[in-house]
Amino acid sequence: MIDIALEAEKHGAAAPDSPTRRFLLKHERLIDAQTAQLGRQRWRDFILTGLGVCALAAAGLLVWDASQAGGVVVEPFAAPPELVERGLSGPVLATQMLDKLRGMQAQTDSTRAASTYADNWGDEIEIEIPSTGVSIGEARRYLRAWLGDQTRLSGEVFRLADGRLAVTTRVGATPATRSEGAEDELDALLQKGAEAIYAETQPYRYSVWLVRENRIDDARAVLQRLVAGTDKNEQLWGYYGLGNLAETLAEKEFYYGVALRKNPRFAPARFNLAQAVGGFGQEERGYQELGRFLADAGSARREFEPGWAADMLNEAEASRAALVGDLGRAGELSETGVDLAVASFKSAALVRAALTMAEGHDPAAARRILQANGLSTPQAMARLQAQFGPTVEVESAFARAIGDWEAVRARLADVLAATGDHERGPYQADPTALTRTVLALAYAKLGRIAEARATIAPTDLDCAPCVRARGLVEAYAGDARAADHWLSESVRITPSLPAAHNDWAEAYLVRGDAAGALAQARLAVRKGPNWAEPRKLWGDALILQNKPAEAVRQYHDAVKLAPHWGALHLALGRAQAAAGQAQAARESFRTAARLELNAADRAAVAPLLR
Structure with a gap:
């Protein structure tokens, strides 16, 4: 068709x-x-x-x-009818338990990286109220329970035959823990339940929380269970925690040493071992351990929380710089450390930065950084001393920076007396050794030899600054043989570091031996090329040899490293005057007058400016 x-x-x-x-x-x-x-x-x-x-x-x-689901899910508790009638239903009791777990988590300030926990909660702690019927929310809940890695908590509150209450808590399918008490103790029973949950699921964090609560023995028991367990990573952290709580250096070395033998790249133990031996004056060993820590910075970033890792790496670098006399670099790093420090350690970082600046003969800069951060008043320092102990002070360092040894003596004599009366934590080392080192030196420079010897006598012979102090005490006492003994021993125990040679150069100058002082100053400069102290001593030795022009060169090199050292500018001016450099000498004297000087140097510079 x-x-x-x-x-x-x-x-x-x-x-x-x-x-x-x-x-x-x-x-x-x-x-x-x-x-x-x-x-x-x-x-x-x-x-x-x-x-x-x-x-x-x-x-x-x-x-x-x-x-991907993780964290903690608290299911509603079973509760007796009489509690429900009073508003303490299952969801309410679960919420109270949840609040206690969150509180403990918030109070656990640990350096450990969250990623290193086999069962890390993070911030995911929530209560789960089942709904009736079928919904997307219910489907999601079942899938998360089935496929995720959540820690599920449940419990019951029930009445005992004698009228008291019992609270049981359980983690997943593990056996429940139970606490019993009177009805008016329900809050305390819930706290015990929360602690039991925290101990089972987050044992290392629980030990940190216990330390914060000053329950040291309980913390040790938790850490001992970690080292006795089968999880190799948790074993490392258990030994690390026990090392932190150890009361003696030998114990600290043992626990950190075990962790490092199990894993030589375990950065937390390496850093704390370096801090421990350094705190007891074993400078060479501390220097080497810090070097190993810095050489494996990747492990530090992996094991520590990011903020803590950056702070510790910076502190390690600053400490090594200070040990070789690079105080300019150490000061810069210490200032950086103030910004890196967590809030609870900010004040301690500020004091450390100020002390480093003072050691570099710049007390004015040290005062400025304290003043800018509200730590320049006696009241502020008293608060720090109440927290950390009487050795946390800056006035003796400021006095030492300008050579005011009477002020150093007066301040540290008080500190030493207060330290003996201060109640230290059970895991804090005795801090008196390093105080005795500087105090003994102050006594010696003031001619009070008996007091100097008595002050330094109790210190250990593996404490490098203590051994150096023994040598300088004997140098000022006029016993050259004893001085050489102690200072040669100091060189032996710190072969990489310049301080022993620097102090030996000073000892030679005290006895008038310019050649010996020059030899030791050169060795100190070789090991610490960025340290002003041995260069000044080098110049002093040349003045003793009546070589002012050569001394001027050494003093100039020292000034480049410590431009705010008033006494150094005064010495430079005197050398310039002796070398016939009158105009340059006058400029050096003017510079010295603008900087901080002790009373004797201030009196000496005044007539030189007329």
Whole structure:
């Protein structure tokens, strides 16, 4: 039929209103309708396909989210009817338990990186209230429980036959722990339950929390269980924690040493071992351990929380710089450490930075940084001493920076007396050795030899600054043989460091031996090229040899390293004057007068400016 109609249309035989023409028009409209229907069908298929893909993607996302689920989920507790009637329903009791867990978590300020825990909670601690019926929320909850790695907590509160209450808590399918007490002790029972949960699921963090609560013996017991366990990583942290709580250096060395034998790259034990031996005056060993710590910075960043890792790496670098006399670099790093320190250690970092600046003979800068941060008043320092002990002070360092040894003596005599009366924590080392070192030196320089010897006598013979102090005490006492004995011993126990040579140079100058002083000053400069002290002693020895022009060169080199050292500018001016450099000498005297000087130097410089 279509063929006939088309043939007629082709030869012009079909009139406009003929049946043939009407047939073709109808067929054309039919084709248009079918084409439109096919287009709509394609769009419907596309939309349905898209919806299907979205549904599959949503389901996949839901499954992926469930597989990543972690943290802690507290299920509603079972509760007796009489407590429910008083508003202490299962969800309310679970919420109270949740609050206690969150509180303990917030109070646990640990340096340990969250990623190093096999079962890390993070900040995900929530209560779960099951709903009735089927919903997306319920499906998500079931998937998270099935596919995720959540720690699920549950418990019951029930009445005992004698009228008291019992609170049981359990972690997953492990056996429950139970506490019993009077009804008015319900809050304490919930706290015990929270501690039991924390101890089981986060034992290392629990030990840190116990230390914060001053429950040292309980903390040790938790850490001992860690080292006796089978998790090798937790063993390392257990030994680390026990080392932190150890009361003697020998104990600290043992625990940190075990951790390092198990894993030589365990940065926390390496850093704390370096701090421990350094704190007891074993400078060479501390220097070497800090070097190993810095050489494996990646391990530090992996084991410590990011902020702590940056702070500790910076502190290690600053400490090593100070040990070789690079006090300019150490001061810069200490200032950086103030910004890196966590809030609770900010004040201690500020004091450390100020002490480093004072050691570099810039007490004015040290005072400025304290003043800018509200630590320049006696009241502020008293608060720090109440927290950290009486050895946290800066006045003796300021006095030492300008050679005011009477002020050093007066301040440190008080500190030593107060230290004996101060109640230290059970895991804090005795801090008196380093105080005795400087105090003995002050007595010796003031000619009070008997008191100097008595002060330094109780110190250990592996404490490098203590041994150096023994040598200088004997030098000022006039016993050259004893001085050489102690200072040669100091060189032996600190072969990489310049301080022993520097102090030996001073001892030679005390006895008037310029050649001996020059030899030791050169060795000190070789080991500590950025330290101003031995360069000044080098210049002093040249003055003793009546070589002022050569002394000027050494003093100039020292000034580049310690530009704010008033006594150094005074010595430079005197050498310049002796070398016939009158104008340069006058400029050096003016510079000295603008800087901090002790009373004797201030009196000496005044007439030189007239």
